[in-house]
Amino acid sequence: MSKKTEIDEFYDLADQHMREGRYDEAISLYRKLAEMNPEDDSIVMSLACAYRDSGRLSDAVLCLERLLEKELKRKTFTGFAFDELVKIYRNEGNYERLVVICEAAVAVQPDDVSLLITLGNSYLNAGKPDRAIEVFKMLTEMDPDAPSFFCNLGNAHVAAGDFDSAEDACNSAISIEPSDAHKFYSELGIAFFQAEQYERAETALKRSLDCRPDQPLVLCALGDVFIKQGKSDDARMSYEKAAKLDPVSSGGYYNRMGNMFAGEHNHKMAIEAFEKAVSAEPHNPFYYLSLVKSCEIEGLHDKARKAYKKAKALGVFP
Numbered sequence: 001m002s003k004k005t006e007i008d009e010f011y012d013l014a015d016q017h018m019r020e021g022r023y024d025e026a027i028s029l030y031r032k033l034a035e036m037n038p039e040d041d042s043i044v045m046s047l048a049c050a051y052r053d054s055g056r057l058s059d060a061v062l063c064l065e066r067l068l069e070k071e072l073k074r075k076t077f078t079g080f081a082f083d084e085l086v087k088i089y090r091n092e093g094n095y096e097r098l099v100v101i102c103e104a105a106v107a108v109q110p111d112d113v114s115l116l117i118t119l120g121n122s123y124l125n126a127g128k129p130d131r132a133i134e135v136f137k138m139l140t141e142m143d144p145d146a147p148s149f150f151c152n153l154g155n156a157h158v159a160a161g162d163f164d165s166a167e168d169a170c171n172s173a174i175s176i177e178p179s180d181a182h183k184f185y186s187e188l189g190i191a192f193f194q195a196e197q198y199e200r201a202e203t204a205l206k207r208s209l210d211c212r213p214d215q216p217l218v219l220c221a222l223g224d225v226f227i228k229q230g231k232s233d234d235a236r237m238s239y240e241k242a243a244k245l246d247p248v249s250s251g252g253y254y255n256r257m258g259n260m261f262a263g264e265h266n267h268k269m270a271i272e273a274f275e276k277a278v279s280a281e282p283h284n285p286f287y288y289l290s291l292v293k294s295c296e297i298e299g300l301h302d303k304a305r306k307a308y309k310k311a312k313a314l315g316v317f318p
Contacts, residue, residue: 007036014046023054041067045080057088064088068101077109086118095126113139120152129159140172147173147180151187158191163200166191170204182211186218193225201225216242220253227260232269235260239273243280251281258290267294271303278307285314 010029017026030047037043048063067081082105089098102119109115120135136153143149154169170188174181189204205222209215219242226235239257243250258273274291281287288311295304 007033010036011043014050018046018050018053023050026050027054041070045084048081048084052084052088057092061085061088068104072104072108077105077112079105090125095122098122099126099128111142113142117152120156124156124159129156132156133160145176147176147184150176151184154188155191158188158195158197161195163192163195163197167200167204182208182215182218185211186215186221189218189225190221193221193228196228198225198228202229214245216246216249216253219245220256223257224260227257227264227266230264232261232266236269236273243276247280251277251284251287254280255287255290258294262290262294267297270294271298271300278310283314285311288314 010033014026014029014033017023017029027047027050030043030050033043034040034047044063044067048060048067051057051060051063064081064085068085071078071081082101085101086098089095089101099119099122102115102122105115106112106119116135116139120132120139123129123132123135133153133156136149136156139146139149140153150169150173154166154173157163157166157169166188170184173184177184185204185208189201189208192198192201192204202222202225205218205225208218209222219238223235223238223242226232226238235257239253242253246253254273254277258270258277261267261270261273271291271294274287274294277287278284278291288307291307292304292311295301295307
């Protein structure tokens with residue numbers, strides 16, 4: 001048997017073990033293949049995937065980091081190991097390490113737009129908005145006709161607490177693509193909401209709806225803002241508009257409203273919203289369970305028991 005044939009058979013068997021979920025066997029074969037062909041990076045990549053799928057992330061990362069070192073030294077940056085590491089570090093929430101590998105990749109490919117976007121977002125997730133601003137500002141200079149870069153810049157300004165600059169960035173995006181103004185305003189509004197800038201969020205979301213009133217999710221987002229501001233009646237009206245625009249999803253909208261009210265400890269309004277949710281989707285057991293929790297908190301034990309029985313009858317419990 002020739003060495004090539006033996007390698008091919010090992011590879012085929014290792015791949016078969018992977019498909020069958022027999023990761024230990026696959027790992028053993030890939031490691032043997034890597035010893036036989038130390039310069040074949042595809043084998044190390046397969047080994048890394050086997051480690052990853054078996055739950056041995058630290059071993060997978062070691063393989064991928066070794067491959068990344070090679071990728072960074074090549075004239076052509078393939079980015080295969082880089083892409084896998086980005087996924088792993090994002091899933092783990094390891095943004096500090098994600099920043100490190102993004103900076104290394106951008107250092108060898110400084111004009112790669114996708115790498116710069118990943119770096120900018122990594123800075124944001126790592127709590128470094130000032131660095132994110134630098135990256136996204138650079139992208140707007142590289143392509144001043146790309147509205148998405150201005151939106152990214154706006155998000156970075158929000159994270160940095162520079163809200164006026166965030167609005168300026170949004171306006172720049174709108175001047176480039178006026179037909180998408182409703183999208184840009186809604187993105188800005190959600191960013192303001194997450195930053196607890198509720199008045200600014202209200203203004204941005206209302207502007208989005210002025211551009212296009214038929215946006216149920218934006219109406220729900222505006223309802224969330226109203227709830228945070230203690231404007232219960234306005235919140236209810238906003239959610240009702242969303243439900244009328246999209247009756248099929250109305251149960252989900254009412255449930256969202258109920259959860260928002262419950263999060264603000266306004267369980268009376270939450271109960272009303274959950275009751276509308278179960279009325280819209282009477283076969284969804286989880287809406288009944290949400291209703292149970294708020295009823296118990298309000299001391300409405302009989303109503304809670306009835307809702308619990310309905311949820312149980314729908315098979316939510318084994």
